[in-house]
Amino acid sequence: MAATQAFLAVGSNLGDRAAHLQRAVQRLQQVPGITVVRHSTWIESEPVGNGPPQGKYLNGVVEVRTMLSAMALLAIGKALEAEAGRELPGKHHHPRPLDIDLVFFGDQRIDRRDLCVPHRQWHLRSFVTGPLQELGVDTAPQFRWQPPELIETTGALAARTADWLAGDCTIGLVPTMGSLHAGHRSLIEIARAECDRVVATIFVHPLQFGPNEDFAAYPRDLEKDLALCRDGGADAVFAPSVAQMYDPAFCSHVAVGAAAEGMEGALRPGHFSGVATVVARLFALSRPHRAYFGEKDAQQLAVVRRMSKDLGFPLRIVGCPIVREADGLAMSSRNVYLGAEDRKAATVLHRAMASACAQFARGERDRDRLLARVQAVLATEPRATVDYVELRGRDDLAPLPPGPVLAGRLLVAAKFVDGKRPVRLLDNMALDAGASA
Numbered sequence: 001m002a003a004t005q006a007f008l009a010v011g012s013n014l015g016d017r018a019a020h021l022q023r024a025v026q027r028l029q030q031v032p033g034i035t036v037v038r039h040s041t042w043i044e045s046e047p048v049g050n051g052p053p054q055g056k057y058l059n060g061v062v063e064v065r066t067m068l069s070a071m072a073l074l075a076i077g078k079a080l081e082a083e084a085g086r087e088l089p090g091k092h093h094h095p096r097p098l099d100i101d102l103v104f105f106g107d108q109r110i111d112r113r114d115l116c117v118p119h120r121q122w123h124l125r126s127f128v129t130g131p132l133q134e135l136g137v138d139t140a141p142q143f144r145w146q147p148p149e150l151i152e153t154t155g156a157l158a159a160r161t162a163d164w165l166a167g168d169c170t171i172g173l174v175p176t177m178g179s180l181h182a183g184h185r186s187l188i189e190i191a192r193a194e195c196d197r198v199v200a201t202i203f204v205h206p207l208q209f210g211p212n213e214d215f216a217a218y219p220r221d222l223e224k225d226l227a228l229c230r231d232g233g234a235d236a237v238f239a240p241s242v243a244q245m246y247d248p249a250f251c252s253h254v255a256v257g258a259a260a261e262g263m264e265g266a267l268r269p270g271h272f273s274g275v276a277t278v279v280a281r282l283f284a285l286s287r288p289h290r291a292y293f294g295e296k297d298a299q300q301l302a303v304v305r306r307m308s309k310d311l312g313f314p315l316r317i318v319g320c321p322i323v324r325e326a327d328g329l330a331m332s333s334r335n336v337y338l339g340a341e342d343r344k345a346a347t348v349l350h351r352a353m354a355s356a357c358a359q360f361a362r363g364e365r366d367r368d369r370l371l372a373r374v375q376a377v378l379a380t381e382p383r384a385t386v387d388y389v390e391l392r393g394r395d396d397l398a399p400l401p402p403g404p405v406l407a408g409r410l411l412v413a414a415k416f417v418d419g420k421r422p423v424r425l426l427d428n429m430a431l432d433a434g435a436s437a
């Protein structure tokens with residue numbers, strides 16, 4: 001078996017820094033299966049990241065040849081860090097007597113929870129690129145991670161997530177139809193905070209649109225969406241064509257029951273079956289541990305929760321709070337089509353529900369009086385054509401009987417027709433002690 005050429009970045013900013021680095025080189029040389037070829041000069045650099053105030057680093061790069069695997073080399077590096085007195089697991093960006101990162105391991109590309117090779121940030125750190133160049137490494141052709149990776153085929157998505165699963169990563173899925181805004185970004189950020197790898201999907205899904213709906217005119221801007229996914233911290237974006245998702249023989253659909261009755265389900269026949277079908281397909285392809293959906297589309301969230309439970313997908317559905325504009329309007333990809341006057345008028349949805357919420361907070365509990373309050377405020381805005389106003393169970397959205405309501409969710413939908421095209425807006429608000437959704 002041939003030895004692998006590997007490059008390790010070493011650094012120290014506690015104690016006798018040069019002695020720590022020199023000793024690390026000696027100890028590496030003593031490990032059976034590792035030969036130290038040479039190391040760069042040690043250079044001084046400022047600490048990176050948002051750690052506490054701390055001293056400058058001494059850094060360099062060590063070239064080795066090894067018969068060990070990348071994981072074994074990583075483990076040796078961790079053992080030497082511990083030997084130098086570093087507390088492990090180490091805190092990010094905190095001072096340390098010794099830090100050893102694997103930068104390159106032959107031409108292997110490894111994307112595991114505990115190891116990414118090439119190192120994710122090698123090309124952004126002059127204290128790594130400088131010493132590499134000093135050792136004569138041509139850095140130009142070396143692989144750089146530049147998330148998000150754009151994935152366009154179902155096979156590539158399944159392969160990427162299979163790799164992540166094999167590398168012990170937890171996976172978060174954020175399904176969207178693109179034309180992304182801060183609401184979508186919040187979903188990606190929540191997933192980023194909770195999962196090792198995040199994949200956002202962008203698919204304007206024809207099965208979700210009725211014959212007279214806005215499938216063709218739904219706003220699309222992939223470049224802008226990719227930038228937002230990058231800023232939100234997505235590792236990959238799955239943006240397939242319709243043909244990729246559905247081969248010509250495709251004929252299996254998820255039928256949805258009570259959760260899809262009434263409200264959007266009544267006004268958009270077939271819509272939730274389309275949603276459930278594509279979401280089930282995305283779950284099967286990407287096998288996420290968690291999938292993130294906005295409470296903004298509360299009925300969709302209830303349908304997806306039910307579908308996932310009924311079909312037995314082994315994952316957690318996470319509902320995320322509604323992100324609003326400063327004036328209370330819930331962010332939506334369709335808001336761009338509102339005319340200027342309609343845009344101002346559209347805040348009535350939020351105002352109407354907030355007014356009923358305030359009544360609820362003052363002690364009003366009667367279902368019909370709370371609904372009447374929402375309707376009364378909506379009626380003050382002639383530009384809004386109301387599709388429905390409902391007060392349902394807070395999470396399952398089950399119909400509530402007349403009488404007192406202890407906890408629930410107000411849901412409204414209304415049309416505005418004076419802009420570039422007619423726009424239907426949805427919004428909802430939870431009613432419970434201390435409600436603020």
Ligand code: AMP
Nearest residue numbers: 176177178183293294296297322323331
């Ligand atoms: P869409 O692209 O409209 O299908 O939305 C994709 C996901 O983003 C869905 O789970 C939506 O509920 C969620 N979402 C859309 N708008 C918002 C918002 N203003 N706040 C939070 N989540 C949202």
